[in-house]
Amino acid sequence: MLLERRSIRAYRTTPVAQALLHEVVRSARLAPSGANLQPGAFIAVQGEVRRALSADLVQAWRNKQTEAEDYSYFPSPMPMALKRRQMGSAKALYDALGIAREDRVGRDAQFERNFHFFDAPVALVVTIAHDLGSGCYMDLGMALYGLMLAAHAKGLSTCAIGAMASYPSLIRRHLGLDGTSKIVCGMALGYADPDAPVNQTRTERSELGEYFKTLG
Numbered sequence: 001m002l003l004e005r006r007s008i009r010a011y012r013t014t015p016v017a018q019a020l021l022h023e024v025v026r027s028a029r030l031a032p033s034g035a036n037l038q039p040g041a042f043i044a045v046q047g048e049v050r051r052a053l054s055a056d057l058v059q060a061w062r063n064k065q066t067e068a069e070d071y072s073y074f075p076s077p078m079p080m081a082l083k084r085r086q087m088g089s090a091k092a093l094y095d096a097l098g099i100a101r102e103d104r105v106g107r108d109a110q111f112e113r114n115f116h117f118f119d120a121p122v123a124l125v126v127t128i129a130h131d132l133g134s135g136c137y138m139d140l141g142m143a144l145y146g147l148m149l150a151a152h153a154k155g156l157s158t159c160a161i162g163a164m165a166s167y168p169s170l171i172r173r174h175l176g177l178d179g180t181s182k183i184v185c186g187m188a189l190g191y192a193d194p195d196a197p198v199n200q201t202r203t204e205r206s207e208l209g210e211y212f213k214t215l216g
């Protein structure tokens with residue numbers, strides 16, 4: 001299962017049964033967490049809330065609006081070794097789509113798809129309470145991976161959407177949340193469209209020796 005999961009960025013319109021979604025989210029919650037704190041929450045956005053949220057996110061992005069993010073994700077500046085990995089994942093994505101490196105319009109169009117949750121039948125916004133420590137992000141990350149794998153086991157696919165974290169205030173406003181909820185990321189979930197070129201994206205991982213050592 002771990003070998004098969006990939007981020008999926010195009011979905012069939014087939015809806016996901018509510019009971020199945022609940023089962024997947026419950027499975028994600030079986031993830032371990034320090035002192036069993038179980039931090040974080042998943043908010044499914046649908047109907048008019050989802051439509052208006054996506055429309056505003058796209059508009060904000062097109063207008064080059066910026067907001068202070070709730071938490072810092074990427075290092076700034078990005079160390080060269082990580083920059084290479086970042087560029088590798090972008091190349092994998094744009095190669096699958098046949099978008100050339102200098103095709104800014106094509107790349108922007110794909111980036112906008114983030115704000116539509118890739119048109120997945122299920123759109124989740126992932127939040128965490130503002131007063132938790134950094135370790136709780138680790139706990140929530142485990143729950144997110146649990147969600148991805150539980151979904152995969154049920155024939156569903158997912159893609160985490162960190163791009164959402166660029167507009168925390170906008171998202172809070174649409175979801176009726178106050179400042180006690182930090183916006184961590186979005187998550188698309190649904191049945192993969194096997195014919196979509198974007199779903200042919202294949203990423204690589206660094207060699208074992210780069211991140212695993214045996215001492216003594």
Ligand SMILES: Cc1cc2nc3c(=O)[nH]c(=O)nc-3n(C[C@H](O)[C@H](O)[C@H](O)COP(=O)(O)O)c2cc1C
Pocket residue numbers: 005006007008009089114159160161162163164185201203
């Ligand atoms: C927390 C998180 C945030 C991500 N944010 C985005 C995103 O905003 N847009 C996107 O297209 N992919 C996003 N991804 C997917 C990564 O690009 C992807 O996991 C990585 O390239 C490895 O590919 P794989 O998931 O297919 O193995 C995100 C993944 C994670 C775990």
